[in-house]
Every structure is written in C-alpha cells, then in structure tokens.
Amino acid sequence: MKLRSSPASPFGRKTKIAAILCGIHLDILPADTSDPADSLRVQNPLGKIPILLPDDGAPIYDSPVILDYLDAQAGGGCIIPSAGPARFEVLTTQALADGLMDAALLQVYEVRFRAEGERSPSWVDRQASKVARALRAFEAAPPRPAEGLSGAAHAGEITLACALGYLDFRFKGTWREDHPALVAWLDSFAARVPAFEATHPVD
Structure with a gap:
C-alpha cells in the first residue's frame, strides 16, 4: 500500500x-x-x-x-478495541487529539498563507484557545492504555503523541511548562513506541 x-x-x-x-x-x-x-x-x-x-x-x-x-x-484489535466502552474511549481520545492538531495547524496556516495585513488575531486566538482547552483536558486525564490490543499503543494515544510532537515542532514546545503530566506521558509513550522517534517530522 x-x-x-x-x-x-x-x-x-x-x-x-x-x-x-x-x-x-x-x-x-x-x-x-x-x-x-x-x-x-x-x-x-x-x-x-x-x-x-x-x-x-x-x-x-x-x-x-x-x-x-x-x-x-491487521485482523482487528491492533490499535482500536473492537467493541464496548473501550472502543469509544479510544475513538473519543483520537477525536480530541485530532482537533488539537487541527487547531494548531490552522494557526500555522494563518501565518504561512495570509499576508500580514490580512491575518486575523481573533481567529488565531480562537484556535489557540482550542489547543489550550484540549491540553488542559489531557493534562487532567492523560490517555490510558486499552487492554487486549495487539499493538503497543491505541489510536488515541498515537494521535495525542503526534499532536504534542507537532507542538514541539512548530511551537517550540511552549506547552511543556504548564503540563508536567503530559510531558511525563509523552516520554513514556516514546519509550514504548520507538516508531514515534523514527517518524520525527522534518521541513
């Protein structure tokens, strides 16, 4: 493929x-x-x-x-539980982390694709507030592993790790100071999922 x-x-x-x-x-x-x-x-x-x-x-x-x-x-049950509450917990975690990434990307695109005089500070602030709320939610309750999966992490964990990695990549890791639980969570994720470092973004 x-x-x-x-x-x-x-x-x-x-x-x-x-x-x-x-x-x-x-x-x-x-x-x-x-x-x-x-x-x-x-x-x-x-x-x-x-x-x-x-x-x-x-x-x-x-x-x-x-x-x-x-x-x-992969036969099911690799990164997404096949049924039950665990499935929807994983998918909801993925949705929130995807939204975090979307809001971060929109901030980058506002600067990259709009001339300075055409940019909307209120639009950027709106997207930044989405990122901040998502980070607060994940800081209060970092994703939990889902039992019974054959993969080393579930779809929600993978997505959040990539969202945080993008904030490191494009926003100089400014999220880290106020989110120690998430920093510890990301370190743990990277240790058990070597593919995270192996896929580090580049310009």
Whole structure:
C-alpha cells in the first residue's frame, strides 16, 4: 500500500506509526497540498493528506478512517478495541487529539498563507484557545492504555503523541511548562513506541 503525505504532517505521522504498530508496510509518496496540479486532488477532492492508496480499491482518507482500515487489515484489535466502552474511549481520545492538531495547524496556516495585513488575531486566538482547552483536558486525564490490543499503543494515544510532537515542532514546545503530566506521558509513550522517534517530522 502507498501513503500520500508530507514529512511535516502530524496526521501523516500518526498514520505511519499506526501502520508500523499493525505490522503493515507503507510506501510513502510525497504530496504537495499547495500545488493545484498535484494528483492528490483527484485522490481526495478536499486536497488534504494523508491519503492511503490500497493495492486494490479506492483511496481512503482521512486519518481516523485510515487508522480504522489499518486496524482491520491487521485482523482487528491492533490499535482500536473492537467493541464496548473501550472502543469509544479510544475513538473519543483520537477525536480530541485530532482537533488539537487541527487547531494548531490552522494557526500555522494563518501565518504561512495570509499576508500580514490580512491575518486575523481573533481567529488565531480562537484556535489557540482550542489547543489550550484540549491540553488542559489531557493534562487532567492523560490517555490510558486499552487492554487486549495487539499493538503497543491505541489510536488515541498515537494521535495525542503526534499532536504534542507537532507542538514541539512548530511551537517550540511552549506547552511543556504548564503540563508536567503530559510531558511525563509523552516520554513514556516514546519509550514504548520507538516508531514515534523514527517518524520525527522534518521541513
């Protein structure tokens, strides 16, 4: 299978980690979301990454759907519990961490794609407040491992680790000072999931 992504994408990173934990090899193909001629707009009309290209079948997107697919390809119960309260706890954790990443990305895009005179400080503040609320929630209750999975971490943990890694990458780790429980959690995650360091983002 092939994955369309970019080296800096936290959503691509979570997909790569999930594939490693599920024992699935992915060939990584670059994608340029800024290039109107890039074929990713045919593979995903939204022009967003990551996009999974199975050996047979239609493209799969976005990252939560890809992780569900990878889990199924691994026989189920690798990174997502198959049923019960644990399944929805993992999926809800993933949703909150995805939202954190979305809000962080939107702050970066506001600076990258808008001229200084066109930027909206109130918009940036709104996204920053989403990040702050998500961090507070995770600081109060860091994700718990889900029992019975064959992978070393579940989808929610993978997504949160990539969200925090993105804050380190693009926001100089300013989140760390006020969130000691999350710092300890991320250190523990990195120790049991070597794929986290192996997929470190680059510009």
